[in-house]
Amino acid sequence: MRRILPLLSSNHAGGRSALTCRYRCGDACFHEVPNTSGNEYAGDVIAATLSRRSMMRTAAVVTVATAAGGAVMAQNAPSAQAAAVPAAGDARHGGPGGGADGARGLRFSPVEPNTADKVTVPAGYTQNVVIRWGEPILRGAPAFDADRQTAKAQAGQFGYNNDFLSLLPLREHGRQVLVANHEYTDEVLMFKGYDAANPTREQVEIAWAAHGLSVVVVQEERKSGRLTPVSRHWLNRRLTATSEFRLTGPAAGSALLRTSADPTGTKVLGTLNNCAGGTTPWGTTLHGEENFNQYFANGTSATDKRYGLTAGATERKWERFDKRFDAAQEPNESHRFGWVVELDPYDPDSTPRKRTALGRFKHEAAQPRLTRDGRPVVYMGDDERFDYFYKFVSSKRMKKGDSRAAREHNLTLLDEGTLYVAKLTGDSPQDVDGTGKLPNDGEFDGSGVWIPLATGDVSHVPGMTAEEVYVFTRLAGDKVGATKMDRPEDVEPSPRTGRVYVALTNNTDRGKAGKPGADEANPRNLNKHGQILELAEHWDDPSADGFAWRLFLVAGDPEDPATYFAGYPKETVSPISCPDNVAFDPHGNLWISTDGAQLGSHDGLFGVATTGERRGELKQFLTVPKGAETCGPIIQDRRVLVAVQHPGEVDGATVEKPASEWPDGPGRLVRPSVVAVYRKDGRDIGV
Template identity: 65%
Template sequence: MAVHLPLLANHSPGRAAVTCRYRCGDACFHAVPNTSANPYFGDLLSRRAALTAGVVAAIGAAVSLPGSTARAGTVPRGLDFTPVRPNTLDQVTVPDGYRQAVVIRWGDPLFPDAPAFDFDHQSAAAQARQFGYNCDFAALLPLDPLGLANLLVTNHEYTTEEFMFRGYDAENPTEEQVRVSWAAHGMSVLLVTRTPSSGRLTPRFSRHNRRITLHTPFEVRGPAAGSKYLKTSADPTGTRVLGTVNNCAGGVTPWGTVLSGEENFNQYFANADALADPRLSRYGVTGTASERKWERFDERFDLTKEPNEVNRFGWVVELDPHDPTSTPVKHTALGRFKHECANVRVADDGRVVAYSGDDERFEYIYKFISKGKVRKGDSKAARRHNMTLLDDGTLYVAKFTGDSPPEEIDGTGKLPADGRFGGSGEWIPLASGTKSFVPGFTAEEVYVFTRLAADAAGATKMDRPEDIQTHPRTGVVYCALSNNVDRGLAGKEGPTEANPRVDNRHGQVLELTERGGDPRALTFAWGLLLVCGDPESPDTYFAGFDKSRVSPISSPDNLAFDRHGNLWISTDSEGKLAGYNDGLLALPVEGPERGHLKAFLTVPRGAETCGPVIGEKVVTVCVQHPGEVDGASADNPASHWPDGGDSQPRPAVVAVWREEGGKLRDIGG
């Protein structure tokens, strides 16, 4: 088949404690791993003179892009829908004129021999043949020009055992419960078909269908493959790893493979305190017993027995969903940190550029530029070559400079005198192949302990860099910065122009224009497109658009573009705006309606919106952890979505499409 390329004390406000506990190992309860003394924006203002005039000129492009797709008083193409009102309903809510249906749920079979899901009689063997838990990133890869047959590829970020098993004892999980959780992590690949008259997607059994779990072999490639820091008793070569965990956002490559970022891997490992290694604590690997107690059933999760196993996670992985026999890869050239994502753009000369955010408080934004160039076409030889491009190149980290006087960035979110948050910046090289650019670090150490190398290089601390996407036509880079309630606390970095609020509960969306529009450029201009929150609050900003006309938004997480160049944003606020479920919102980034944010859908109570795919005929989202609110559990469910009645909540993928007069229409008109 052809490949068609494409709330407790001190708890984070709004987020359920149970979500923090199982998804990120209570990261907000622990000390911030980044204790480096990198300079504040105000200390960097003098650097502006060293930047080229081209960068300064590009600042305007980061604020008002050319090529408007709308006229004053008109609705931008692709956004012709009535916004969904904020709500706390236990359902997916979509605009009038749209339909929705569940595509696949946790536990649904992927193979003919897989048993039907039985919540009270789960087994590891069954889960390894069923759709995994807590789907996050999703890709929809067409197998025909009309998109009637597609490969749906999803991540399964984490497991919440209290919601998976009745009577779960967190201090004494059974071995079978642990093995079910191992099988519920990873990724899924499945064939889905769409009838020409509908946007409904139906799963099919297919030779493409596949489950990636904690026991799937992965190949380690790139400059750190075989590193002494990656060798274990089970793998003395340091080139083969079993499984992938806590996979968050991802991306689709121009050659039709899927990239997935390993994020909060730290929480799965035990007895870090016994080693007292600052290289562990810099990644948040601390404590004695792990939350899930996996170390009781597999020694590789006990750092006193396998101290290097933790270094084998925190990478970008690549999966070829078109070849179910292929071995997925962990790419060391892109560095090791809590990857939210990896998204690829091809430069004019054929080299590829991959952007990635490190999703934790006060962490950094990175990019990688390949040494090799893309080969065109979908032949096997071209695909084999292109799948090596992320193995060799140069890894960079971002440093931002604000263009406003420091006293104008007072932490309240008030706009500076020039009416915008913006400035310039540069990409600092960390390593290329076997060469390190960071004094005191070998190249091997840069790749395996990337956070420490970026500290030494003086990178700019950001408010939880999440998904990063590039505009399909202009190439402007957009980054979701989710939130950071620690900004401005005693002993922590205060407000900066790119992170202008203390106690930042709602986040912002950053817009970055590389010099000359060239992704290989090492300087850039930047501006904040959105400063999120309640539009009625004075500390919010919607690209200068009339705030009385926009939808509220908190904690932007995943980003996507439609074919018209509109930006779509999924949220992970979990109640930071009281009375609001999370959702999927969209806005134009060009023209007179720039900044006009509208809510397209909302998800059930306790759920997070993840992995949006914005197609011409159908939109899909992953509904992660429905009903995950404090006080709830499998014994006391707070949601019964998607099956209704007295059923247990189940994470699922949902498809949404537009109907008019009984006929399928293009999304957004």
């Protein structure tokens, strides 16, 4: 029998602790919503920027949506036979660690909702901690010692609060390259006796070194899915808040990006608040700079430009130690963050690039796919209440192979192309009442257009130059009437079907006085649990100007009438709340990690079938420890990787009074870590 736990008591959005809101996003949900635009549908702007051909293609998409409703999308809707599916925990085949009935890749007995202070996995599965915060990865880096930590030591050790993960192949037997984002630091959980009003220079410099990216080679144990780090490998690397990055693309060198330290507007120190990301077909990784605004003090309306800069002092007080974090002294420094960063993990001497052609906003993710003629298309979410989701279509084709010439060419792919923002229209607006009740046609769906914002040095937005579009992309989205969404986070195209899945985490402000109410893509007011949108581009052409869309999942307790699981019988699915990161497994199933779930259970990782008669069947694979968030899922044939972020991040917790004992038990410091989960019998996941 499925057990639903009591609702969490929290005054913070999405069930997060106040500590999480304080350090991760600077209490973003307690500030006024940055998007105050009226933002009506700007038909005149669209008419001026979309060609007649694109409008025809959009119309064709509606036809495709109807046909594809019976073909592309609804072809896989559950049949009457699906209603007879046994309860989620009924293991039909009895095999160890699997054999439970389900779609291929999801044949495991689901984990029940729980509040255990550990990573809980299905029966027949086991796990290992791959790497913890502070473990040395560079030559000369010392072993982690929390009582003697230094900035120099941290710069050679695995960073804090791991988020996005990528695993890339390596021509060394049994080895792969692990790349990790380090989103933010929890100083109160890092330093004994931490005084938030008076941090020391050493503490601040340790935090600078704990941000950024880590590259570390990992070794696979041949008979299991266990992974262990290869310390001091020549590819291992740390990028921090003080490492050198290059601004590239059409806005590079702009007066809006120049500072006293960098009059060229092309050279940036550091990357901040890296959340989710992506892995490119040409072997690089992409990293989204998200809540960068919280690091900059003394913002004004002149320096903020709708990005939520702090008006006074910041939480971490970095501005006391480096003037670049003081907007009053360096008004353009914040413009140098909020980009997608591209890293070449195979070249430890390369300088990572911040790609201005992809726009500046609170990037949750950036996941590419290729058009039929080999041009990359990157999908991106802007993680803020009532903000937008975007795509970038490159004008260059990828070159195949790993020759030096091919790699150099491919490292220019994301500098030239067109940046778009999405506008969605529902086909049953009269049926949307804000409760989540399905329209009379049985689903939330409709059509949409991609509105071009800029191509190279050409702006498609009246009243804005191209440079302004790239640096103040949110303002461009406002001007062209983009659809205000419920916090677009990770966006992932299916490698099998080409459909694009957008995780919309929640928006408890929707429908409040003076705020936008429900629409068909965001159908619930005071939305605590979020939803996942499924998008089908015209004729599966990622460069198309139009698309069909529908809501794939409307999250929450399946017993709540305002939930929807692609039409699958709800009595057989796991409860899910606040979808965040998403990824695909080798079988085409979508895996969803959660952040701030509001159903009483700890956050977790879930798998859901996207095709076939079991489309919409959702099963929980794991839960994370107390106070933690599930991040960076990777699902391979033989293992699942997750980044366990901010364990023990509970109100009132400190180093001296920890709220969690994970991962190393009582008396040991709580440490964010990467975990690998695999079958005890060594077989593939979920088969």
